[in-house]
Amino acid sequence: MTDPNSPRDPNPAHGSEPAHDPETAAGGHGDTGGTDPKPLLDVRDLRVSFPGKGWRAPRTEVLRGVSLDIRPGETLGLVGESGSGKSTIGRAVLGLVPASGGSISFDGERVDGASRRRRRELSRHIQVVFQDPYTSLNPSLLVGDTLAEPLLAHGVPAAEARTRVADLLDRVALPRDAVHRLPREFSGGQRQRVAIARALAIAPRLIVCDEPVSALDLTTQRTVMDLLLDIQERTGTAYLFVSHDLSVVRALSHRVAVIHQGQIVEYGGADRVTTDPEHPYTQRLLLSAPVADPGRQSERRAEYERRFHARAH
Amino acid sequence: MSSPVTPDAPGRAATQPEHRPEAAGPPGPGRRSATVRRFLTSPQALGSSLVLAAVVTLVVFAPLFTAHAPTTADLEDAFGPPGGGHLLGFDSSGRDVWSRLLYGGRNTLGGALLAVAVALAVGVPSGLAAGYYGGWFDSLSNWWVNLVMALPAMVVLLATRAVLGTDVWVLMIVLGVLVAPAFYRLVRGAVAAMRGELYVDAARVFGLRDSRIIARHVLVVVRAPVIIQGALVAGMAIGLQAGLEFLGIGSGDLPTWGAMLNEAFTNIQRAPLFMLWPGLALGLTSATLVLLAASLRDVLEDRGTAPATGRGARRGGADAPTTLDSAGERADLLSVRDLAVTYTLADGSSREVVHGVDLDVRRGEVLGLVGESGSGKTQTAFSVLGLLPEGGRVSRGSVLLDGTEVVGSTDRALRNLRGDTVAYVPQEPMSNLDPAFTIGDHLTEPLRVKLGLSRAQARERALDLLRQVEIPDPERTFRSHPHQISGGMAQRVLIAGAVSCDPDLLVADEPTTALDVTVQAEVLALLRRLQAERGMGVLLVTHNLGVVADLCDRVAVMRDGRIVETGTTERILSDPREDYTRGLLDAVLDDTPARAPWQPREAAQ
Numbered sequence: 001m002t003d004p005n006s007p008r009d010p011n012p013a014h015g016s017e018p019a020h021d022p023e024t025a026a027g028g029h030g031d032t033g034g035t036d037p038k039p040l041l042d043v044r045d046l047r048v049s050f051p052g053k054g055w056r057a058p059r060t061e062v063l064r065g066v067s068l069d070i071r072p073g074e075t076l077g078l079v080g081e082s083g084s085g086k087s088t089i090g091r092a093v094l095g096l097v098p099a100s101g102g103s104i105s106f107d108g109e110r111v112d113g114a115s116r117r118r119r120r121e122l123s124r125h126i127q128v129v130f131q132d133p134y135t136s137l138n139p140s141l142l143v144g145d146t147l148a149e150p151l152l153a154h155g156v157p158a159a160e161a162r163t164r165v166a167d168l169l170d171r172v173a174l175p176r177d178a179v180h181r182l183p184r185e186f187s188g189g190q191r192q193r194v195a196i197a198r199a200l201a202i203a204p205r206l207i208v209c210d211e212p213v214s215a216l217d218l219t220t221q222r223t224v225m226d227l228l229l230d231i232q233e234r235t236g237t238a239y240l241f242v243s244h245d246l247s248v249v250r251a252l253s254h255r256v257a258v259i260h261q262g263q264i265v266e267y268g269g270a271d272r273v274t275t276d277p278e279h280p281y282t283q284r285l286l287l288s289a290p291v292a293d294p295g296r297q298s299e300r301r302a303e304y305e306r307r308f309h310a311r312a313h
Numbered sequence: 314m315s316s317p318v319t320p321d322a323p324g325r326a327a328t329q330p331e332h333r334p335e336a337a338g339p340p341g342p343g344r345r346s347a348t349v350r351r352f353l354t355s356p357q358a359l360g361s362s363l364v365l366a367a368v369v370t371l372v373v374f375a376p377l378f379t380a381h382a383p384t385t386a387d388l389e390d391a392f393g394p395p396g397g398g399h400l401l402g403f404d405s406s407g408r409d410v411w412s413r414l415l416y417g418g419r420n421t422l423g424g425a426l427l428a429v430a431v432a433l434a435v436g437v438p439s440g441l442a443a444g445y446y447g448g449w450f451d452s453l454s455n456w457w458v459n460l461v462m463a464l465p466a467m468v469v470l471l472a473t474r475a476v477l478g479t480d481v482w483v484l485m486i487v488l489g490v491l492v493a494p495a496f497y498r499l500v501r502g503a504v505a506a507m508r509g510e511l512y513v514d515a516a517r518v519f520g521l522r523d524s525r526i527i528a529r530h531v532l533v534v535v536r537a538p539v540i541i542q543g544a545l546v547a548g549m550a551i552g553l554q555a556g557l558e559f560l561g562i563g564s565g566d567l568p569t570w571g572a573m574l575n576e577a578f579t580n581i582q583r584a585p586l587f588m589l590w591p592g593l594a595l596g597l598t599s600a601t602l603v604l605l606a607a608s609l610r611d612v613l614e615d616r617g618t619a620p621a622t623g624r625g626a627r628r629g630g631a632d633a634p635t636t637l638d639s640a641g642e643r644a645d646l647l648s649v650r651d652l653a654v655t656y657t658l659a660d661g662s663s664r665e666v667v668h669g670v671d672l673d674v675r676r677g678e679v680l681g682l683v684g685e686s687g688s689g690k691t692q693t694a695f696s697v698l699g700l701l702p703e704g705g706r707v708s709r710g711s712v713l714l715d716g717t718e719v720v721g722s723t724d725r726a727l728r729n730l731r732g733d734t735v736a737y738v739p740q741e742p743m744s745n746l747d748p749a750f751t752i753g754d755h756l757t758e759p760l761r762v763k764l765g766l767s768r769a770q771a772r773e774r775a776l777d778l779l780r781q782v783e784i785p786d787p788e789r790t791f792r793s794h795p796h797q798i799s800g801g802m803a804q805r806v807l808i809a810g811a812v813s814c815d816p817d818l819l820v821a822d823e824p825t826t827a828l829d830v831t832v833q834a835e836v837l838a839l840l841r842r843l844q845a846e847r848g849m850g851v852l853l854v855t856h857n858l859g860v861v862a863d864l865c866d867r868v869a870v871m872r873d874g875r876i877v878e879t880g881t882t883e884r885i886l887s888d889p890r891e892d893y894t895r896g897l898l899d900a901v902l903d904d905t906p907a908r909a910p911w912q913p914r915e916a917a918q
Binding site: 071072073074075081082091094095096119120121122123124126127128130131132135136137138140141145149150153154188195198202217218219220221222244245246247248250251252253254255269270271274275284285287288289290291292293294296297301304305 | 511525882887
């Protein structure tokens, strides 16, 4: 679609980039991030399919050739509706679902189809925050145990793990005595802080955030978003931020990819994609979301009905 | 934590539950000591574990409690009375009954322990593996388990005895294998259910080995049911073993309670009291095991039941609603005054979650009830419908619905109101449709009952309703089952059902929250159209201020069970008077600037 970097090339040091042909970029929408010679995460033509229901049923293609890339310290927002395959991309990057085609490279190394051992080593660099803070924490493990888990798994001595857990709690602004408590003693926003702290524990270079603020109240959502931004400033970790909410993605992402039925339909800088989208589907997403202002909302509604409803009926 | 949560070896915990993890160190004081405390304060748990502890102590330290060997027979003492150090006298062969009871308990309880240990050793690991990995091992072990469960235990034990001899230990090992499926099924079910939990995925992402995931995440989940099942199986094993011995097919010379029963039975005419002691020992042990299992379940599986609203009734804050624009006269359609909702908690105490709410909806008006989770907005809506969940009740106030008082009304009176006076659109469309019935059934049933229409009339009306809610192919949808339609379609069907009897008031609880944003836009448009066409009043419960702006005439903002602010949508959204409302509006992301393009980190610093 569009080259997100063309207006303001972030990396002028590489002289060859501006010459990057926008036509080729438009050909496969994924090539847009190709300005950086070494993206941290590089997904090329990723395909994922699941077995169909019933014997010898055709496989259901969930992702039909998705390409995207994330540079170190960058946030890529991935927007789509339910069933679009947006979460599947994150799960494929994490190695939780197998790719049936294409490639996933992390820091120049192919990681799709990595061995279980290699996967465990990679987990030092790629972490996750899931949507539902109620089921992503084991209800019967103390928060301290939950946080220490990734540290111990990577061979950090127990005593050091304890001090690092206390430090992690500070970083996500939770009280230190939280280590002795169970997840159920915390609210949704606090649990999500625990989940974020757990993802940060081993200082990953990429965190897959799968709808991390969708289950939260409006005001809590805002504070968790601020926390994620703050952490990125301080640690330089990159985010693959998956969400159904264009406004959340807009505030958090440098670039935005819009996914629809397993394909990326629009890919570009956050401001352009979320203010002045080119693809009709993105336009529809944008106009569907009601704004909290009756006057503007009735304009938006009228615009929506003019563009999409007239056609439907 | 340096010391990971190590569940007690289930085998030991199962049969000697009195040694529960009191030893849990200081790291997790809150949870463990709470469990132990709950265990100790339950009379049933404490009583049964004390009795069991006493039995186990007597049996294990038998030499301390009797000076006589259980097998020393002296025919001169046969049927001898108690006395002279012989607490319970002598049996038919002149052996000391008390001593036989103690030493026999060793074999009886030891056998049961062995059976449970074998069952655990076979059932738990295979259940873990089958549940966690699935695949061929799962299929194979399920097949095997079904086969074992189809075998009648008693017959197999009899056959075993015929083939392998009368050794009680061998019989108990076989029994253990026979009851292993109980553990297998339990563990496999629990593990398969948690396999899809996000925290297991998370653990995999953290680079944990499968063995570690199973030990830390999976075992913790199945620990409680396994301990309970263990206690029950131990009781059963004791019973089965005694039964075998009683039939005379146990090991002849080894003293066991069952063998004592057998011997007593042959002499029942001469010395009826002989039945008493082994019978008492067996009954007591089995009963305490069952009681202990029951109380363990209560203690370990009590997850703490909270009312449906969750968060507590924090007091303080905005006590008096500042700007109630309808404090005086009451609206004609819906008028709520001083409504309080109280929940009775599991421990018998009660908690008020809605504290004196005033609300008014006039005919043809759309009122938005806005708040965050736990603010009590859904509880308020349910009170209007007279449909509070189990444990909840309206403890104060009045709800006038079209002139009828809802609070304190009979179910019958409420049923009369529902449908044609008030109707409801839920949040989760799918879970509000019964998968066993077609969409047509869902729609025609109320029409026939409420409006007394014939089958054909109801069908016509239902198809008409489906057309009204803009469902593309009404005939096909009418015949569909809920799983065959999308969430957006399901919500349209529910809206069709809600307006089918021409209600004056529609209560919609987050009607679009579960829907995609593009579907939400369409459902909102539908609601707006139906409301305008029919002049319905709508009470719209939502957390989304955009939805409020789209649909509502007036807004009531709720927080911690109180209304903090009421006003026209225009006024509330542009000029909120309460800090809380302002905070909500500030959290809206509509006008947040997009993030600036990415800069390489070096350049940014």
